[in-house]
Amino acid sequence: MAGKVPTTGHITLQGISKSYDGLEVLRNLNLEVNQGEFVTFIGPSGSGKSTIFNILSGLEPASEGSVQVEGFGLERVFAYMPQRDALLPWRKILDNVILGQELQGVSKKKARAEALGQLAFFGLEGFEKNYPFELSGGMRQRAALLRTVLTHRPVLLLDEPFGALDAITRGQLQVWLGEVRKRLNRTILFITHDVEEALLLSDRVYVLSPRPAQIVLELPVALDRTGPGEIVTSPRFVELKARLLAALKSEGA
Numbered sequence: 386m387a388g389k390v391p392t393t394g395h396i397t398l399q400g401i402s403k404s405y406d407g408l409e410v411l412r413n414l415n416l417e418v419n420q421g422e423f424v425t426f427i428g429p430s431g432s433g434k435s436t437i438f439n440i441l442s443g444l445e446p447a448s449e450g451s452v453q454v455e456g457f458g459l460e461r462v463f464a465y466m467p468q469r470d471a472l473l474p475w476r477k478i479l480d481n482v483i484l485g486q487e488l489q490g491v492s493k494k495k496a497r498a499e500a501l502g503q504l505a506f507f508g509l510e511g512f513e514k515n516y517p518f519e520l521s522g523g524m525r526q527r528a529a530l531l532r533t534v535l536t537h538r539p540v541l542l543l544d545e546p547f548g549a550l551d552a553i554t555r556g557q558l559q560v561w562l563g564e565v566r567k568r569l570n571r572t573i574l575f576i577t578h579d580v581e582e583a584l585l586l587s588d589r590v591y592v593l594s595p596r597p598a599q600i601v602l603e604l605p606v607a608l609d610r611t612g613p614g615e616i617v618t619s620p621r622f623v624e625l626k627a628r629l630l631a632a633l634k635s636e637g638a
């Protein structure tokens with residue numbers, strides 16, 4: 386991928402707690418993410434998943450605990466794709482996807498040139514002059530992801546990027562995100578409510594309890610995604626899915 390992206394080391398969250406005016410949202414979260422890993426958070430609505438990303442990205446302070454990234458200052462590590470499609474309706478697609486770079490002080494000309502080189506891979510070629518309302522839901526999500534990728538941060542925070550899409554579009558984007566990942570070589574933290582999506586994409590899954598969120602299961606996935614046949618019907622996939630569903634159910638999720 387064009388543009389140099391630094392690699393970052395191990396990420397450690399130690400004793401992270403968060404409360405809003407007496408509402409306890411996160412309780413003593415301890416977790417780690419390795420360089421280049423794809424780690425998914427799954428848990429009930431309102432459990433605090435987005436809050437974790439808000440803390441990592443610096444939008445919200447933690448009430449207690451610390452976030453550490455080996456060899457890196459926190460302010461340049463995370464690129465955040467928030468839960469709601471945050472494309473600006475008055476900006477054309479090309480100018481939407483360069484927003485992150487513009488905010489970092491990169492010239493529009495340089496940012497646009499790099500973005501144009503990525504449009505085809507993101508399925509947006511020919512749409513650079515269109516406005517967000519002229520795109521399909523899947524295209525808008527790809528544009529939002531391209532904008533996140535173009536910030537050149539080493540860790541992507543993707544909060545339910547496919548949540549609002551129909552099942553077929555979602556399935557296509559899941560396959561595509563697998564390709565993006567191979568090409569990008571970045572660490573990805575991902576939030577979803579979809580157990581199969583979590584297993585299709587992740588190296589590891591954390592299941593969270595209802596609020597205040599605590600980790601109820603850490604599940605290494607280690608699926609062979611290159612083999613022949615439908616992965617979702619393989620015995621290993623079915624077993625992992627059952628474990629995830631059981632963990633979610635045991636917590637009343």
Ligand SMILES: Nc1ncnc2c1ncn2[C@@H]1O[C@H](COP(=O)(O)OP(=O)(O)OP(=O)(O)O)[C@@H](O)[C@H]1O
Pocket residue numbers: 405408410428429430431432433434435436437468596
């Ligand atoms: N800025 C805020 N001020 C007050 N309360 C907040 C704030 N942000 C989040 N909360 C509360 O924290 C809790 C967790 O919210 P969060 O958005 O992290 O949940 P979530 O797990 O991402 O849910 P969903 O799956 O529905 O997106 C909720 O009860 C929410 O009302």
Ligand SMILES: [Mg+2]
Pocket residue numbers: 434435436468544
């Ligand atoms: Mg959320």
